[in-house]
Amino acid sequence: MVEGQEIRKGPWTEQEDIQLICFVGLFGDRRWDFIAKVSGLNRTGKSCRLRWVNYLHPGLKRGKMTTQEERLVLELHAKWGNRWSKIARKLPGRTDNEIKNYWRTHMRKKAQEKRRGLSASSSSSSSSSSSSSSSSSSSFNNPAKEFPADTGPVKFFDSGGSEISASSSTKKKIEENQELGGGDQNGYTMDDIWKDIEVSNHESLIMNQDVYSEDNNFSCPALNSAASSWEDYYCGDSLWKMEEEESKLIFSGWPCLGLAQPNQNFFY
DNA sequence: AAACCCCACAACCGCAGACGG
DNA sequence: GCCGTCTGCGGTTGTGGGGTT
Structure with missing residues (x-):
C-alpha cells in the first residue's frame, strides 16, 4: 500500500x-x-469492501432476523446449500456474513436441541457415540460429515449444500423442511413467507426509496433516510460514479470535517 | 463480586472467477 | 492465450457482551 x-x-x-x-x-x-x-x-x-458491505452500507437492516427471514434462510439453505451471497440476495438488507x-x-443450537430430543426418545439404537466435542471447525463443510447420523457435535449448520448429497443429510433436510414448510405446526408455507416479505419490503422501500435499484445496487444514500449518525457526513449526492478528473476538483475543496486528508498525490 | 461460559458478530484469510492489458 | 489485478465468496477465527454459576 502506501510504502x-x-x-x-x-x-x-x-x-x-x-x-470510508x-x-x-x-x-x-x-x-x-x-x-x-x-x-x-x-x-x-x-x-474496505468488507466493512462497507457488512456494516456501513445504508441499505442494511440491523437487528434480529424476523421469523420470515429465518424461515426463508432455512428454505433457501436447503435449496442452495452454503451459497450465502445468493441467499443474501433474497433477503434485502441482510448480508451473506450475517x-x-x-x-x-442458530442452526447449531437447533441441531443440539434436535439431538437432545433424539437421544431422549431413543436411548437405544444407532451408536450415539457420546458426543466428543473433538475437532473444532475442521470438519465444517465436509459433506461426509454433515448431519452425522447422530454422532458428535453435529455440524449440520454448515452443511455445505444439500443440493446433491443425499443420505443422512437429505434425511435431516427433509425433517427440516417438514418442520418449516410442509408439515409445519402452523402451516406457514413458502408462499406465505414470500407474501410477508414482499409486504415488508414494500413498506421498507417506501421508507427507503431509491436506496436500491432493481439489482440491489446502491444508488444514492445521501438523499434518503433521515440522519443516522454517519449519514450526516456524506460528502455529496450524485458523485457516485465519478471519474478521477472530476474528483480532483472535489478534493480541491475537500469538505470532510477535518478528516485525514486523502492521498491527493495519487492523482498526479 | 468474580469467574466462567456461551452467543453474536465483526473481521481476516485463502481461493476462484472475471476482467483488462 | 497468458498474466496480473481486482472482486466476490465461503470458511474460519477473534473478541466483546450478557447470562449463569
Whole structure:
C-alpha cells in the first residue's frame, strides 16, 4: 500500500468508518483498491469492501432476523446449500456474513436441541457415540460429515449444500423442511413467507426509496433516510460514479470535517 | 463480586472467477 | 492465450457482551 505504512487490521474506528463512507460516496462502491489507496486509510481494498458491505452500507437492516427471514434462510439453505451471497440476495438488507453467522449459531443450537430430543426418545439404537466435542471447525463443510447420523457435535449448520448429497443429510433436510414448510405446526408455507416479505419490503422501500435499484445496487444514500449518525457526513449526492478528473476538483475543496486528508498525490 | 461460559458478530484469510492489458 | 489485478465468496477465527454459576 502506501510504502512503508503498515496495513491496519482489526476493528474499525469511527473515524475510519466516516472516512470510508466519504470515499465510497465519491467513488462508488466498486474500486476498492483505489479507494483504499486514495483515502489514506491504511487498509486493504478487501478490508474496505468488507466493512462497507457488512456494516456501513445504508441499505442494511440491523437487528434480529424476523421469523420470515429465518424461515426463508432455512428454505433457501436447503435449496442452495452454503451459497450465502445468493441467499443474501433474497433477503434485502441482510448480508451473506450475517446470514452465515446466523446459520452457524442458530442452526447449531437447533441441531443440539434436535439431538437432545433424539437421544431422549431413543436411548437405544444407532451408536450415539457420546458426543466428543473433538475437532473444532475442521470438519465444517465436509459433506461426509454433515448431519452425522447422530454422532458428535453435529455440524449440520454448515452443511455445505444439500443440493446433491443425499443420505443422512437429505434425511435431516427433509425433517427440516417438514418442520418449516410442509408439515409445519402452523402451516406457514413458502408462499406465505414470500407474501410477508414482499409486504415488508414494500413498506421498507417506501421508507427507503431509491436506496436500491432493481439489482440491489446502491444508488444514492445521501438523499434518503433521515440522519443516522454517519449519514450526516456524506460528502455529496450524485458523485457516485465519478471519474478521477472530476474528483480532483472535489478534493480541491475537500469538505470532510477535518478528516485525514486523502492521498491527493495519487492523482498526479 | 468474580469467574466462567456461551452467543453474536465483526473481521481476516485463502481461493476462484472475471476482467483488462 | 497468458498474466496480473481486482472482486466476490465461503470458511474460519477473534473478541466483546450478557447470562449463569
